[in-house]
Amino acid sequence: MSWGFNLIGGGFRESKRAMQLSELLGVNISPSQVLQGHSPFKQLVNRYENELVVAVGKGEPAAVMFEYGFKNVLSIDEYASCFDDIDPLAQYKEWITKKVANQSRTFKEIGPRKSVHSERVQAAFIVSDSVDWSRDIQVVCDILRSGGLPGKEIGHQPPLYFAHDDLKYQATFPSERLGMGAFRIALESIFNRIHFNALEYTSFGKPNAFVFKNAETVLKQLASSLDHEVHVVNHPDDGSHFKTLYMIGDNPSVDIKGARQAGHPWFSILTRTGVFKGKENPSDFPADLVVDTVEEAVDYILRKECTS
Template sequence: MQSFSMGRSFSLLRRLSSSSFPVTHCGRRAFQTSRSLSRVPDFAFAFDIDGVFLRSAKPIPGAAESLALLKQQGIPFILLTNGGGKHETERVAEISEKLRVPLDPSLIVQSHSPFAELVRGPDEQSSLENKSVLVVGGDGDSCRQVAEKYGFKNVITPGDIFMANPAIWPFSKVFHDYYEQFARPLPNPMDPTDPTKGLKVDAIFVFNDPRDWALDTQVILDFLLSSQGVLGTISDKNGRTDLPNRGFLQDGQPPLYFSNPDLWWAAAYHLPRLGQGGFREALDGTWAAVTGGPSKGAELKKTVIGKPHQGTYEFAENQMRRNRLQAFGPTADTPLRNVYMVGDNPESDIQGANTYRSPHGSKWHSLLVRTGVYNGGDPAWTPESILDDVKKAVEYGLKASQWKV
């Protein structure tokens, strides 16, 4: 697995963390309070969403009150989630409605938010703005719509490909009516007589948890085994022992990006459910079965972003610092001393906070709550503290920072 390092990633989050978030609307409204902002907090909070504020779209007790308190006190915070599937403005609007706490889009970083920076690369050749990209995952074509709002102009989904040629995966015919609702004609349909003239994609993005794992696996595999990323072709370099990676992914195939490494997430069911990380592991297994995998010198190269990776946390910290500066003005142009990461998943929230090294010298504290994925016992990554819920976590941070309400 690679993190922000291959293909067109351009050291993705390193570049992102020093730039403005492409879809936020930073401003004083993000931290409007009912009192004079006379004190400038030297600490902040970062929160996961699912399992911390919401459980199956329902508010967790104490969540709304905790956010309202932080807003009233002018204490910076950010919602740092491995979730996605919707545009940031839409996602924040839903959270605001459910918690009854007005929130600004500048306060959220979703798993796929950084993909917006790949629309326009440092030069025309690396830009994906006018090239065809495959977007996988999410309900219907919601992720296609997000990608288009980010600026991608030619977005294709596996459903488009299936509807153009159902034979590509005959076992998805039970989903025909579903795909028919949102599928679009392909810009360059496959020509059975000459596959080299068919559909070409220049990047594959897994934006959100796939719904039809079988079709999505088949389509992604087809592109990764193709010549020059053209659907329906097969590279003659595949399997050659005289080439790096035994010839696999050495023939202009599209880079593969995952937005979320989480194996589990907290849903309505009483036990955690498989997330995007489960799909990635399944794809890894299929790739290994087809190519021999890493043990045979054929690695599935990919870029994985999201918590717990360093770049995601660095981007979130810089977003908080920008918000803080907007709220308080030049007096807040100083590093945060402490940041309290509140999450329910030891292997993303807690691991990320424990391993993150702030370029600004901020100390991150990992606080694990019992309202989501974690259900007791010794967590895979040891937090600074285990607390019942987000309300207790906020109280912990306020007390530790000696902030009197």
């Protein structure tokens, strides 16, 4: 049996994404069927479950981490609001004050709020795209340079994790927008200029082959949990449990490169709906199939599976 898997943008809980997809598609989608760039952060819960960590990004990054099991997590908005003058431009950002005041997820919901002035941040997580680059770069640099206590002496850098490293992506604007990878470059460039040691970080997300292997592992778990019988083709030579897994993406250097690196059983389909708009299959990261739209990709998959 062949499978498709939905890897979508981040910043929101898998449970919320599942609800949105269920309403949109008219079928029941469970949170376990939704895999986002920051989903691998779940694997770090045992390490940081009770430690103070800061979550950066659009949407509800701290709520995402809290749902994963992190019990002492603050969003960058919440954390920065605890320090007077940490953002020298805050007075010009009335929208920041309103956002913090109107946040639906309160400190009470994430457990007792400890004093951030005496408790070191043990790790910083870039969950989704930064909304305020100037403040976030400033505050994250403060955290990393001081060993987790902004405003204090220089200390050992806490771990830094990025959900993905996409340099650009296609939104509604005609040309591509700068993504988390661009934010990482900016943060790294600045940090390396003001600190004696180079920035250390771990980046998850495509094209890292780990993402594809992780998706395959999750799909195996889903397949084994189905109530009805699922025919799974086993390939003893390579350990794969699937005949085909389809990657549909619009970014050759991220989606297609990742699927190619992951190898069998991944089949890459490149669409002209985003970053890629060319006529020919790109020579640097050629896909197994190039189509105009996602609908064409799905039609191809259905026809192929119905005749196989």
